[in-house]
Amino acid sequence: MSRSPYLRKVNEALHHVIAGEVERLKDPGLGFVTITGVDTSPDLRSARVYYSVLGDEAQHRETEAALLRASPRIRVVVGRQVRLKFLPELHFELDEAIERGRRMEEILRRLREERDEGVGAEGDTPGG
Numbered sequence: 001m002s003r004s005p006y007l008r009k010v011n012e013a014l015h016h017v018i019a020g021e022v023e024r025l026k027d028p029g030l031g032f033v034t035i036t037g038v039d040t041s042p043d044l045r046s047a048r049v050y051y052s053v054l055g056d057e058a059q060h061r062e063t064e065a066a067l068l069r070a071s072p073r074i075r076v077v078v079g080r081q082v083r084l085k086f087l088p089e090l091h092f093e094l095d096e097a098i099e100r101g102r103r104m105e106e107i108l109r110r111l112r113e114e115r116d117e118g119v120g121a122e123g124d125t126p127g128g
Helices: 005-024 057-081 097-124
Strands: 032-040 046-054 089-094
Touching: 005 032, 005 046, 005 057, 046 057, 057 089
Parallel strands: 046 089
Antiparallel strands: 032 046
């Protein structure tokens, strides 16, 4: 992640501009996508753009392809709206943190259900 206050500000500016431009894209392959973060390299030559998308695996692939197609256009918009020494190459990456969070919630839900079922079973036995 950001190593300096300057990079943090760059990341915030890029995030704002990229998210706004993605909202304006009219690509039919673009699913319900959210830009979740940007991490710019210290030399400002490249930026990882993290996104999440709702849908199945096919929708994820279509959205990835749509973002790749739109990358040059988004980069031009970034160049117009954000003053930087270098215009970073944009690399879109699926943000898997949301999916990991869902999996953790599912695991915790199952553990609670198993615990609750175990407590109910123990209460049925005499002396338990």
